[in-house]
Amino acid sequence: MLFALLLTSRLASADDEIAKPTTTVAQEHLTKGVRLYRLGDFEEAIKEYKEGALSEDAPVFYYNLGQSYRKLGNYDKAIWNYQRFLERAKPLPAKYKTAVEGFIREMTAEKEQAARNTPPTEPAPDPKEPTVAAAPVAAPPADVTVIERGEPWYGDTFGWGIAGTGLVGSGVAIWLVLDAKGLDDDANAESSQDKQASLRDRADSRRLAGTIVGIAGGAALVAGIIKLAVTQPDRSRTVKAASIDLGVWGHGIAVMGRF
Numbered sequence: 001m002l003f004a005l006l007l008t009s010r011l012a013s014a015d016d017e018i019a020k021p022t023t024t025v026a027q028e029h030l031t032k033g034v035r036l037y038r039l040g041d042f043e044e045a046i047k048e049y050k051e052g053a054l055s056e057d058a059p060v061f062y063y064n065l066g067q068s069y070r071k072l073g074n075y076d077k078a079i080w081n082y083q084r085f086l087e088r089a090k091p092l093p094a095k096y097k098t099a100v101e102g103f104i105r106e107m108t109a110e111k112e113q114a115a116r117n118t119p120p121t122e123p124a125p126d127p128k129e130p131t132v133a134a135a136p137v138a139a140p141p142a143d144v145t146v147i148e149r150g151e152p153w154y155g156d157t158f159g160w161g162i163a164g165t166g167l168v169g170s171g172v173a174i175w176l177v178l179d180a181k182g183l184d185d186d187a188n189a190e191s192s193q194d195k196q197a198s199l200r201d202r203a204d205s206r207r208l209a210g211t212i213v214g215i216a217g218g219a220a221l222v223a224g225i226i227k228l229a230v231t232q233p234d235r236s237r238t239v240k241a242a243s244i245d246l247g248v249w250g251h252g253i254a255v256m257g258r259f
Contacts, residue, residue: 017093017096018059018060018063018089018093018096019058019059019060019089020058020060021052021055021056021058021060021061022056022058023055023056025052025055025056026052026055026056026058027052028052029048029049029051029052029055030048030049030052030058030060030061030064032048033045033046033047033048033049033052033064034064036048037064037067037068042068042069042071042072043068043072045064045068046065046068046069049061049064049065049068050065053065057088059085059088059089060089062081062082062084062085062088062089063081063082063085063089063096063100065077065078065081066078066079066081066082066085066100066103069081070103070107075107075108075110075111078103078107079104079107079108082100082103082104083104085100086100086101156227156228158227159224159227159228160224160228161224162220162221162223162224162227163220163221163223163224163225163227163228164224165217165220165224166216166217166218166219166220166221166222166223166224167217167221168217169213169214169216169217169218169220169221170214170217170218170221171217172210172213172217173210173211173212173213173214173215173217173218174210174214175210176206176207176209176210176213176214177206177207177210177211177214179206179210180202180203180204180205180206180207180210181203182203183199183200183202183203183206184199184200184203186199187199187200187203
């Protein structure tokens with residue numbers, strides 16, 4: 001910058017020509033800040049100048065803050081402090097007024113140039129052109145596992161039917177066997193040989209029938225119990241999930257999907 005060498009080398013003399021703070025605390029902060037500025041530690045110098053300005057609102061602090069922020073490339077804060085200095089420093093030597101206004105013009109021009117050199121991320125859309133969206137990319141639908149619950153034991157109609165049939169058959173077999181025993185008792189009490197033989201034949205027939213029905217009924221009862229005990233297990237099957245994707249194409253809508 002044209003004015004940078006002019007005022008940077010004359011910072012100490014600026015403190016002499018611009019009205020200094022009157023309080024001891026503010027003067028100490030100004031002295032520390034000037035020393036740090038000369039060492040190139042502009043951030044620490046800014047801290048001292050700010051502390052001094054909080055202690056006493058002297059215009060020299062705004063000038064030195066503008067110088068420090070300009071060195072750090074923070075043009076927004078530098079311009080703000082320079083403008084504050086121009087407002088507060090009364091009377092103001094003409095050479096400082098000219099120099100500070102030159103700094104402000106140069107920094108403003110650099111900011112505008114930087115803004116022009118930074119293109120927007122995306123150009124603004126042309127309102128005359130139809131909006132065309134990119135084709136949607138559909139992710140393949142994930143397979144879905146469906147669990148089919150098995151039939152519970154208490155809902156097994158077939159099993160209950162077999163067990164019920166076996167239970168009835170077992171009851172009939174018991175009745176036949178008991179009836180056969182009754183016929184045997186009647187035969188023993190009968191004095192006639194012919195009637196005894198007839199009663200015993202009937203008893204044997206009933207006993208045989210009871211045995212056959214009992215075996216069949218018992219087998220049916222056992223089968224029914226086993227059928228109820230062995231319930232149908234849960235089954236799982238895999239199905240393809242449906243997916244639908246919508247996309248805007250010019251003035252229409254495109255629908256894509258997998259079913």
